[in-house]
Amino acid sequence: MTLHVEQSGLGPDLVLLHGWGLHGGVFAALAEQLAPRYRVTLIDLPGHGRSPPPIHDFDLAAVTETIAAAAPPRAIWLGWSLGGMIAAHMALSAPARVDQLILVASSPRFVTAPDWPHAMDPAVLAGFARALEQDYRATLERFLSLQVTTGSTEGRETLRGLRAALLQYTPALPALRAGLEILRGADLRPRLAALSRPTQLILGGRDMLVPVSVGAALRQRAPAIQIDVLSDAGHAPFLSHPQEFLATLTEFLEHPHDG
Numbered sequence: 001m002t003l004h005v006e007q008s009g010l011g012p013d014l015v016l017l018h019g020w021g022l023h024g025g026v027f028a029a030l031a032e033q034l035a036p037r038y039r040v041t042l043i044d045l046p047g048h049g050r051s052p053p054p055i056h057d058f059d060l061a062a063v064t065e066t067i068a069a070a071a072p073p074r075a076i077w078l079g080w081s082l083g084g085m086i087a088a089h090m091a092l093s094a095p096a097r098v099d100q101l102i103l104v105a106s107s108p109r110f111v112t113a114p115d116w117p118h119a120m121d122p123a124v125l126a127g128f129a130r131a132l133e134q135d136y137r138a139t140l141e142r143f144l145s146l147q148v149t150t151g152s153t154e155g156r157e158t159l160r161g162l163r164a165a166l167l168q169y170t171p172a173l174p175a176l177r178a179g180l181e182i183l184r185g186a187d188l189r190p191r192l193a194a195l196s197r198p199t200q201l202i203l204g205g206r207d208m209l210v211p212v213s214v215g216a217a218l219r220q221r222a223p224a225i226q227i228d229v230l231s232d233a234g235h236a237p238f239l240s241h242p243q244e245f246l247a248t249l250t251e252f253l254e255h256p257h258d259g
Contacts, residue, residue, distance in 0.1 A: 003070040004050035006042045009035030012099070013075035014253075016042050017067065017083030020179040021140045023049025026080075026165045030238050033246055038253075043070050045083070047175020058178050060186045064089045068097065076253065078102040081209070081235065082179055085110070085186060091199070092191050100256055101199040102249065105235045107210045108188035108218070116189070118214045125184050132180070136173055140166055146208050147235035154232070154240040161239050192221040198256035200226045202248060204233035204240075226252060 006024060008031055016027045024042030031040045046066055047053035058066070064086050071077075076099050079087030084106020091098040111122040131139040144162045199222070203212050215227040228248045230237045238245045 001046060001052060001054065001066055003046065003052075003066065004044040005070050007039060008032075009038050009040050011036075011038045013072040014038040014040050015071050015075045015077045015087075016040060017077070017079040017087055018042075018045065018048070019081030019083050020183065021048070021143060021171050021176060022162070022165050023051075023169050023171075025049065025168060026162070026236075027238070029242060030246070033242075038076070039072075041072060041075065043067055045086075045175065045179070047172035047178075049169045049171075053172035053175050054178065060085065060089050060182050061093070063178075063182070064093060068094060071097075073097060074099060076100045076102070078104065078249075079106060080104040080238070081106055082183060085182065085188065088188055088195075091197050092188070092194055095196050098197050100253065101195070101197050102252065103199070103201045105202070105204055105207055105210045105237065107214050108192055109186070110183040110210070116217070118211050118217050120209060122184065125180060129177070129180050129184075132173070132176055136176060137170075140171075140176075158234065158236050158240040162236065189221060192218065195222050195225070198226075198252075199224065200228060200249075200252040200256075202237060202245065203227070203229045204235055204237045205229050205231035206233060207235045209235045226256075228252070 018024055018026050023044045027042055034040050044051035074097050077087040077090055084103040087101060091101045109116055110119055111125060112119045128139055201215060203215055205212050212229055218225055230241050230244055233241045
């Protein structure tokens with residue numbers, strides 16, 4: 001499978017991976033800001049944006065392998081939401097290919113468990129999966145609405161940007177199903193201690209999908225992770241608070257440190 005890839009800029013390689021239902025274009029403004037210092041690679045996940053749908057159902061390992069084949073041989077990896085889980089899996093499975101890892105509004109486990117309250121109720125994802133089969137366009141719209149902070153100017157602008165990105169390309173239904181299954185079933189928590197690359201987690205203080213408590217929980221399993229919280233942001237901080245996000249990201253990229 002040949003995925004759609006866009007590159008811009010010059011400098012160290014930096015891969016940006018988007019979240020469920022969207023495409024690399026959601027990072028257009030961020031990529032433009034980073035291009036003067038990095039060679040930025042945007043990759044559309046299988047069945048998203050302009051990438052073809054998967055021939056077979058894919059799991060986390062399979063989609064990571066497919067993306068790795070389209071990525072530079074060695075790079076900084078930034079992943080948002082589902083893209084963060086894929087980037088983390090890449091750092092764990094092929095650490096020699098990852099210089100630094102940035103996880104944005106992402107989690108090693110996206111649904112709750114008896115020992116993991118820092119996530120969505122599995123019933124919410126199950127509801128999305130059922131609704132997907134009836135009206136997947138409306139289901140995507142509902143999912144997007146969960147990603148913003150309601151009642152704020154930033155929230156309205158963020159939702160407008162996400163909807164514009166969604167309308168640009170229609171994701172394939174099999175890819176949406178597979179992505180939901182990854183979000184429902186994948187659990188990277190047992191492997192977090194093996195992360196060997198400088199890692200940053202950027203969270204939104206008002207995120208309704210990945211609560212800010214994920215940060216403290218991750219630090220218990222991987223103490224070297226750097227946690228940064230944008231207190232007023234929701235699930236898409238690079239859209240709602242672009243300058244604050246860029247400053248936080250740039251500080252880590254230029255001065256990575258442990259803890």
